[in-house]
Amino acid sequence: MNKELNAKLAGYCGKPIDEASKEEIYLALLAMAQEMSEQKKEKTTGRKLYYISAEFLIGKLLSNNLINLGIYEDVRELLEKAGKSLADIEELEPEPSLGNGGLGRLAACFLDSLATLKLPGDGVGLRYHCGLFRQNFKDGLQNETPDYWITGNDWVKPTETVYPVTLAGRTYPVRLYELAVTGYEGRTNSLNLFDLDSIDEQIITNGIHFDKADIAKNLTLFLYPDDSDDAGRILRIYQQYLMVSAGAQLILEECVGRGCHYHDLAAYAAVQINDTHPSLIIPELIRLLTEKGITFDEAVQIVTDTCAYTNHTILAEALEKWPRSFLEQVVPQLLPIIEKLDVLARTRSKNASTAIIDSKGYVHMAHMDIHFTHSVNGVAALHTQILKNSELADFYRLYPEKFNNKTNGITFRRWLLACNRSLAAEIEKLIGGGFKKDADELEKLLAFADDASVLEKFSEIKADNKKALADWLYRKQGVKINPEAMFSIQAKRLHEYKRQQLNLLFLIHQFLEIRSGHRPATPIVSIFGAKAAPAYTIAKDIIHALLALSQVIGADPEAAAYMQIVFVENYNVAAAEKMIPACDLSEQISLASKEASGTGNMKFMLNGAVTLGTMDGANVEIAQRVGSTNIYIFGQNSRQVIERYRKNDYHAADWYDSDPNLKRAIDFLISPEMLAAGREEHLSRLRNELIHKDWFQTLPDFNSYVVRKQQAMADYAYNKKEWAKKGFVNIAKAGFFSSDRTIREYNEKIWHLG
């Protein structure tokens, strides 16, 4: 095999491997993997899934594809023999950051599982020229620059297929690009991404600004990090319609090509709508079907039978609603259809809360989805419960049969086999390789949970990963961290509901405790990775406060011996792959009821970290599986939180006034030391926000957070073996959180593919 592969790769290089440069080898591997993936394409029969999503946070693909093609080890070895390092070559690959966070990464994990399970399922989305902005810190503030990832030698390839899409009365040719998604010992599916040839990267000026009016040049230039102004919001509708119109044409063309008659669309296609960003596919499919001569009523039925909707959030501000005037401007061809759907919805329920177009003229995307798809799912058990009982209760009464839960999952190929090879190898030694395709087999590890030598080995792997992270941080950011300390990691988008500010208050408290002579049980390195939406002021203030605090601690040798804060710049998939295997304590501290699921929590667990978390999202299901000795739960539960919101009687100032520790920590934000390290504008705004608003109830959870975290630190410090066992049990119990399981459930209950 090795010899054959060697010859093959040298063939792609056009020279012997030891004479080729890293760039040449990278391109050769890319070409070879693409050709091998191509050979695994299969003819589709029966029902095929189209997972339509504004985001696919695919990350780098080289190692992933080599693993899935079964040649990673062989390639690594033969490169090593030629004096080259595969790890160095991987560094050359740019990361396509075509997603904001969880929702986009979930879509990418799902594609991997679909192909691994040999299910016919393609992605449909947009080929943004710049992914989520690149983040760097200057003077303690986040700066944003464009993140170009397209080089001309990419995994994503242009095709000859072009669809016409009419936006604001003008028709644009939309090109289809394809990415081969190859499963682990599976089949190859496609990620179909649409783009305009006329996009012009030259129109970007200072940072990430550009002329928002010039549609032909800007439409797919950026992935949207927020919707802070109207010009931006309209552009998002343009993007969404470009995606769904080209997507709908692709779907109909493929199905007809396979012998489908328009009446039978639902027998050929299942369309999964990933949150509300692709919801316009509903009126668009109805429009196209009626153009083909199908009656409106039948078209509505066909589309309902074909489409299903996933909800990923219960934050009111993230539920998309568009002023009718925006839609009139961008997609006048859809408005008559949306209006008819609204009329139809109103015949089903007189309740104003379930209308599609409200009295102020806003079009509610989620409402259209729920009325006109056959399945509505939440992404974790608690989330689905909350949708049924509160957020979408009126809809649940109307359509109880549509509601179902599909707890999220992650692909173990990327999040274990690729990012933590030594752990995967050790697991394989103990229980064989079956877990790679049947994640439940990880439970076999439980037989070793009390085996001292096994736990010892797992602790060594963790220690090595921590050293590797420390080296990486030093190379990347020039910071030195103590690998002997406990690594606590909070890595996720910066958002008030995720409560990085709670972690901040803990760190201030810990710092002040050290100053007053109370040393913690263990030194701790608190590592953060988080991007804030460019217009999200308070989120940026939180980053600022953490960076300032990091300096204040660094300047105090006594405290610095016990604690350190590191903010990883430009957190993305590649960074996650380095950070997650090195984590001891996984911070999942959102306000209960607000985090729909979380998927980072699953990645950390799978890599042997212990969770410190609230009873929120999938943390609840993690806690249920690992048991209370192997997770640190704190804080109010979702019932208490929802009750507090309902009563509307939360006053942060009462908590601030009555808890001296809390008051001391909050006031430290504007202490002379902090003001010397940071800027008053940001620090006092954050302090005011915490005392006078604190919409995400940070203060009521402060005490129990401090207590549980200090308990975790003591357990880590004083009982290494017990601590190792906790992490080990987490790995053993992670099987349920494989996206293979999630995809099987979607297929059995919603899609019925093939």
Ligand code: 26Q
């Ligand atoms: C909406 C309107 C205008 C502009 C942007 C948006 C927008 C963009 C992205 C709204 C939401 C998102 C992303 C949401 C998201 O990532 N949700 C996460 O989904 C994960 C997968 O289900 C869950 O695990 C997380 O709990 C959830 O927060």
